[in-house]
Amino acid sequence: xxxxxxxxxxxxxxxxxxxxxxDVISTTGKHVQAFAFYGSAKRGAAMTAYNRVADExxxxxxxxxxxxxxxxxxxxxxxxxxxxxxxxxxTKYIITTHLSTEELVKAQPKLEGKEVYTxxxxxxxxxxxxxxIPNTPMLGAFMKISGMYDIEFFKENMKRVLAKLPQKIVxxxxxxxxxxxxxxx
Amino acid sequence: MANTGWDEFEIGAMLRSFDGKIDDxxxxxxxxxxxxxxxxxxxxxxxxxxEKPVFNKDYCIxxxxxxxxxxxxxxxxxxxxxxxxxxxxxxxxxICVEVCPTNPKSLLMFPEQAEEEAExxxxxxxxxxx
Amino acid sequence: xxxDKMELRDVEVWDGNHAAxxxxxxxxxxxxxxxxxxxxxxxxEGYAKFQSDNxxxxxxxxxxxxxxxxxxxxxxxxxxxxxxxxxxxxGFALMVETLYQSSGMxxxxxxxxxxxxxxxxxxxxxxxxxMYLGRDSGWIQFDAYCPQDAYDLNFIAFKxxxxxxxxxxxxxxxxGFMTSHTAQGVTTMDDDKAYSFVGEYKPMNDMLDFExxxxxxxxxxxxxxFEHKARQHNDLMTKVSPKIDAVFEAFEKHTGRxxxxxxxxxxxxxxxxxxCLGTSVETTREVAREMRTKGIKAGVVALRVIRPFxxxxxxxxxxxxxxxxxxxxxxxxxxxxxxxxxxxxxxxAAENSxxxxxxxxxxxxxxxxKAHLVDLYNELEANVKAGKVTTQLQQFIGVRGPKLAYL
Numbered sequence: 001x002x003x004x005x006x007x008x009x010x011x012x013x014x015x016x017x018x019x020x021x022x023d024v025i026s027t028t029g030k031h032v033q034a035f036a037f038y039g040s041a042k043r044g045a046a047m048t049a050y051n052r053v054a055d056e057x058x059x060x061x062x063x064x065x066x067x068x069x070x071x072x073x074x075x076x077x078x079x080x081x082x083x084x085x086x087x088x089x090x091t092k093y094i095i096t097t098h099l100s101t102e103e104l105v106k107a108q109p110k111l112e113g114k115e116v117y118t119x120x121x122x123x124x125x126x127x128x129x130x131x132x133i134p135n136t137p138m139l140g141a142f143m144k145i146s147g148m149y150d151i152e153f154f155k156e157n158m159k160r161v162l163a164k165l166p167q168k169i170v171x172x173x174x175x176x177x178x179x180x181x182x183x184x185x
Numbered sequence: 186m187a188n189t190g191w192d193e194f195e196i197g198a199m200l201r202s203f204d205g206k207i208d209d210x211x212x213x214x215x216x217x218x219x220x221x222x223x224x225x226x227x228x229x230x231x232x233x234x235x236e237k238p239v240f241n242k243d244y245c246i247x248x249x250x251x252x253x254x255x256x257x258x259x260x261x262x263x264x265x266x267x268x269x270x271x272x273x274x275x276x277x278x279x280i281c282v283e284v285c286p287t288n289p290k291s292l293l294m295f296p297e298q299a300e301e302e303a304e305x306x307x308x309x310x311x312x313x314x315x
Numbered sequence: 316x317x318x319d320k321m322e323l324r325d326v327e328v329w330d331g332n333h334a335a336x337x338x339x340x341x342x343x344x345x346x347x348x349x350x351x352x353x354x355x356x357x358x359x360e361g362y363a364k365f366q367s368d369n370x371x372x373x374x375x376x377x378x379x380x381x382x383x384x385x386x387x388x389x390x391x392x393x394x395x396x397x398x399x400x401x402x403x404x405x406g407f408a409l410m411v412e413t414l415y416q417s418s419g420m421x422x423x424x425x426x427x428x429x430x431x432x433x434x435x436x437x438x439x440x441x442x443x444x445x446m447y448l449g450r451d452s453g454w455i456q457f458d459a460y461c462p463q464d465a466y467d468l469n470f471i472a473f474k475x476x477x478x479x480x481x482x483x484x485x486x487x488x489x490x491g492f493m494t495s496h497t498a499q500g501v502t503t504m505d506d507d508k509a510y511s512f513v514g515e516y517k518p519m520n521d522m523l524d525f526e527x528x529x530x531x532x533x534x535x536x537x538x539x540x541f542e543h544k545a546r547q548h549n550d551l552m553t554k555v556s557p558k559i560d561a562v563f564e565a566f567e568k569h570t571g572r573x574x575x576x577x578x579x580x581x582x583x584x585x586x587x588x589x590x591c592l593g594t595s596v597e598t599t600r601e602v603a604r605e606m607r608t609k610g611i612k613a614g615v616v617a618l619r620v621i622r623p624f625x626x627x628x629x630x631x632x633x634x635x636x637x638x639x640x641x642x643x644x645x646x647x648x649x650x651x652x653x654x655x656x657x658x659x660x661x662x663x664a665a666e667n668s669x670x671x672x673x674x675x676x677x678x679x680x681x682x683x684x685k686a687h688l689v690d691l692y693n694e695l696e697a698n699v700k701a702g703k704v705t706t707q708l709q710q711f712i713g714v715r716g717p718k719l720a721y722l
Contacts, residue, residue, distance in 0.1 A: 019498045023328040026500050032328060035497035038354075038439065059597035061461075061493050063682040191542040191549065196482055197421035198535070198543060199520050202528040210528075 001058075004051040005067040006036075007077045008135075011043035014073060017135030018049040021142075024149075024157040025053055033058045046074075046081055067091055071142065073121055073134040084110045094141050094184065096121040096134050101185060117145050119184035121176075128176040129169065136162075140177035141184035151181050200224075215271075226274075230257070234277030236294040238270055239304050245291040251281035267291075288315055318343075318372045321365075323503040331465040331494035334501050335401065335427045335487065336361025338469035340371050341509035344425075345396035345516070348376035348387030350406060353439045354491040355429035358401035381406035385413035385426075392422035393531040395521025397473065399424065403491060404431035407445040411452065417484045418453030419547065420531055423476035424484040425469060426454070430593065431491040432679040440680025441491030443592060443644040446621070447653055449486055453547055455555060456621040459489040460596045462499050467572055473513045474562045480554050482519060483547070488621070492680065493594040504570065512569050551623045559620055576620040577628040581607065585614030587695035588633065590658055591642035592618060595676075595683050602688040613692050624657055630665040633658075638670040638695040638704075642712075644677040651709055651722065670698045673722075676712035687712050 004021075008014030015036045022032035036049035050065055052058050066088050072078045072095040083093065093116045097104050101118045105111045119141045121134030129136075136158065143154050155174050162170045195201075200223040203210075210218065220226040245267050252260040252267065259275040261268050270281075282292045289309045321340070329337065335358045339347065347366075349359035363375040376391075378384045381402050392398040402410055407428055417424050430446045432438040449456060457472055459465040465487065472485035489495055504512070520529050535543060559576060567573045580600045582588065589599050596617040606613035616632045616639075618625070633639060639662075643652025650656070655673030662669060674691070677683050691712070698704050708722035 015496075019328065019330075022498050026326060026328045027324075031500055033497060033499050034328070034330075035492070038492060038496065058499065059461075059601045060685065061490075061497070061594035061598045062684045063493075064684045064686075188538065189542075191545040194542070194546075195520070196546060196550070197520060198419055198531065198533045199421075200530045200533050202530065206526045207528065208526065 002051075002053040002069075003065050003067045004053075004069040004071060005065060006049040006051075006138075007070065007072040007074065007081065007083050008047055008049060009043070009074045009077070010045045010047050012073055013133045013135035014047065014049040014071075017071075017073070017139060018051050020136070020158060020161045021051055021139055022053075023161050024154060027157060028149075030055060031058050035063075037063065046077055069094065069142065069146070071138050072096055073138050075122060078104065078111070079108050082110060084114065087114070091115070092145060093117065094119065094138065094145055096138065098123065117141065117184050119180050121180055124176050124179045124183070128179065129172045136173045137176040137180035140180035143177075144181045144184050151178065229273040230276045231273055234275065234297050236277050236279065237272070237297050237299070238275065238277070238279065238281055238292050239295050239299070239301055240267070240269055241291050241293070241305055241308050242267070243291075243308075244287045244289060246287055248286060250284040250286060251292060254280050254284045256280065288312055319369050320506045321370055323505060325503060326500045327503050328498050329462050329466070329501045330357075330496050330498045331459065331462040331489040332357035332429065332496065333361060334462040334466035335469055335489070336365070337503070338466050338509075339399050339425075339427075340365040341504070341506055342397065342399075342470065342473050342513050343371060343373065343510060344399045345373045346376060346388065346391035346398045347373070347400055348378050348384045348391065348398075349400045350378050350381045350384045350402075352381070352403050352406035354431060354441070354495045355401040355403040355406075355427060357495075358427050358429070362399075381410040382413055385410045385417060385424075388424050388426075389413060389417050389420065389422055392417070392424050393420065393522050395516075395518035395523045397477070397516040398422075399427070399469075399473075401427035401429065403429045404433055404439075404445050408433060408448060411448065414449065414452040414454060414484075416532070419543065421482040421547070422484060423473070423482055425472045425476060426484065426486045427465075427469070428486045428488045429491045429495045430488055438679040439491070441493050441495075441593075442678050442680060444646065444678075446486075446488050446592075447645040450622060450653065453483065453551065454622060455481075455483055455485040455551075455559075457485060457487045458592050458618055458621055459487060459494060460594055460617070461494055462489075462497065463501050463572070464574075465489040465494060466501050466503070467566065467570070467574070470509065470512050471559075471562050471566055471574065474565070475555070475559055477513075477516060478558055479517070479519050481550065481558050483551065483555065488593070490593040502570075502572070508569070512566065555623050556620075556625065574619050575628075576618070576625040577632045578615075578617045578619050579632050580615040580617075582614040582616060582632060582636070584612055585635070586612040586637045586699055587640075587692055588614040588616050588636045588638075589640045589642065589688065589691060589695075590616045590654065592621070592644065592654070595642060595644070598683060598685060599688055602685050602692065605685075606689070606692045611692055611696050618654075626661050626664075629658060629661040630667075633662060633669055634665065634667050636667070636669050638672075638698045640672055640674055640691050640695055642674050642676055644675075646678055647675055647709070655709070670695075670704050671708075672698065672704050672706060673709045674712050675709065678714075681713050683713065 006014040018034040022034035033052040121137040124137045201221045259271040432442045433444040457468040476485045603613040641655040707720035711719035
């Protein structure tokens with residue numbers, strides 16, 4: 001069982017990102033689950049989304065999770081909230097920030113001693129897609145860190161997931177995914 | 186209709202208007218229609234009446250007001266002409282008399298036991314003050 | 316007017332809402348009248364989008380309240396259409412008056428209820444308060460534990476409800492957010508295969524049959540009302556259950572996926588069993604398996620069909636078990652939990668007399684964790700060893716503050 005927790009703001013696309021990731025993984029025959037914690041949240045409110053991946057049918061519906069990966073797609077949340085809650089010794093963090101990993105750990109001491117990777121998904125999204133929607137670049141970074149799939153395979157599948165969007169936006173997302181894959185450290 | 190047991194009627198809060206299939210019901214006169222026993226057409230309310238309406242065709246202008254207002258569809262009209270009252274379904278409410286616009290009225294209420302011919306012979310005259 | 320077919324992959328990653336919306340599309344529902352409410356909104360939104368994109372030959376009717384939504388559904392069903400809608404929580408509560416109308420009028424509407432807590436305090440998350448509110452409404456109630464169930468049970472619901480021996484409406488329940496907004500793999504049917512399971516709608520006493528005019532929604536007083544209600548109850552008690560079994564069997568032949576009115580897991584030799592509904596069933600199954608590795612013979616029993624209540628099948632499921640925990644995800648309002656009462660009633664009339672304890676959990680979407688369930692099975696095992704219920708009969712799980720226990 002692989003478990004992922006997303007930290008996001010409502011409107012940044014964490015739910016879409018989690019569902020898109022689940023969709024891609026599902027095509028390889030694995031079982032997936034993607035869900036989120038909702039309130040009657042306004043855009044901008046902090047929220048979390050979740051992925052589970054397993055070789056067997058996933059029956060666990062508890063919301064409690066000790067994640068293998070934590071994705072933080074909003075730069076402020078790594079500072080203002082505790083993204084390390086319910087962590088394991090092996091939990092890996094991929095965090096959106098303009099800071100370097102060292103600067104970020106200095107700004108958020110809770111990340112001290114953790115396996116932290118950083119990538120500026122917001123800037124990448126703005127420069128490629130034209131809007132600060134950092135969900136797809138985060139998945140590009142995840143492909144690099146996890147080595148889960150070949151990036152070309154992943155992008156091909158994401159094209160299908162995003163097929164409802166205009167071609168220009170799909171193309172921009174592909175560039176964003178590739179850039180995050182290349183830039184995550 | 187008979188008070189049958191719980192297992193003896195069609196399901197749903199539903200009643201049929203006619204027995205079997207109907208065809209051109211709008212072109213079929215009421216008395217010729219195959220109403221089902223559930224249809225209120227077969228239930229007479231004649232015994233509800235204390236007073237009954239009497240129709241005087243001499244004054245009727247066929248305005249159809251009584252036909253429109255009768256709550257029990259008991260005004261019989263043919264080719265837009267008022268021809269009488271369905272005394273099986275008239276409950277004696279008097280609304281037809283209230284809405285009748287002629288002077289004197291073409292419909293008036295009389296005790297149920299009144300003789301129609303006698304009342305027609307003594308029909309009130311035109312009210313000159315109106 | 317022709318409509319387009321949709322290409323689906325064998326396994327799609329859908330949440331429960333989308334799964335239900337796709338099922339409504341594939342059943343070619345004629346009319347959906349709806350007043351959207353969280354968390355069920357995407358079901359009717361989905362139908363409306365499919366309809367406007369020409370994937371459905373049908374009508375989406377916007378109305379001003381849930382009461383009006385079900386009222387319009389009643390009109391459309393009485394007129395002779397295949398009809399469905401969806402709601403949750405406060406919307407369901409507002410719909411209650413018309414729920415009794417639709418079942419009493421024997422109209423085979425399918426209502427997707429995405430279970431959500433009832434205010435106050437206002438809460439959009441999943442518990443079973445609204446589902447329990449439908450218990451006495453004369454509807455058939457199916458319970459989904461995951462998006463796959465939410466998809467499948469819609470086809471099953473239409474097939475059962477529309478049968479001329481049944482003609483009773485069905486609710487398909489799924490847990491708000493935990494199923495409705497949780498995307499998982501759903502094994503799909505292609506459009507032709509899906510539609511062939513429900514088949515063309517066969518009207519009965521429809522108002523649009525001008526050669527056989529009918530009056531729907533008649534008034535009865537003490538001279539007829541009791542007979543109508545008795546008839547409805549009789550049909551729920553005697554006709555619906557065998558029909559559901561037959562439709563479950565047909566569905567298994569059609570898809571390979573098997574459903575039972577009472578779902579049992581690891582019950583062959585179980586000493587202790589947890590009874591629950593909704594997503595909790597699956598989490599509990601996982602915990603039961605883990606308990607077996609620790610030497611506790613744990614099993615799970617759940618209802619797939621809440622109404623009509625499968626009394627005899629419950630007795631059968633629990634015939635060898637020694638202790639049962641009955642979980643109710645609805646505020647009991649000054650009484651034992653409703654399912655606790657029903658399981659107790661069934662087992663009171665059974666040959667086996669297991670120890671039964673009740674638990675209130677998960678209100679307003681509060682998480683039921685695997686750790687809770689481990690404690691629960693250990694408590695049941697302690698009851699078995701002591702030969703009696705060692706706790707009070709009603710306990711609360713997962714609530715903050717001093718322990719709550721009654722009775």
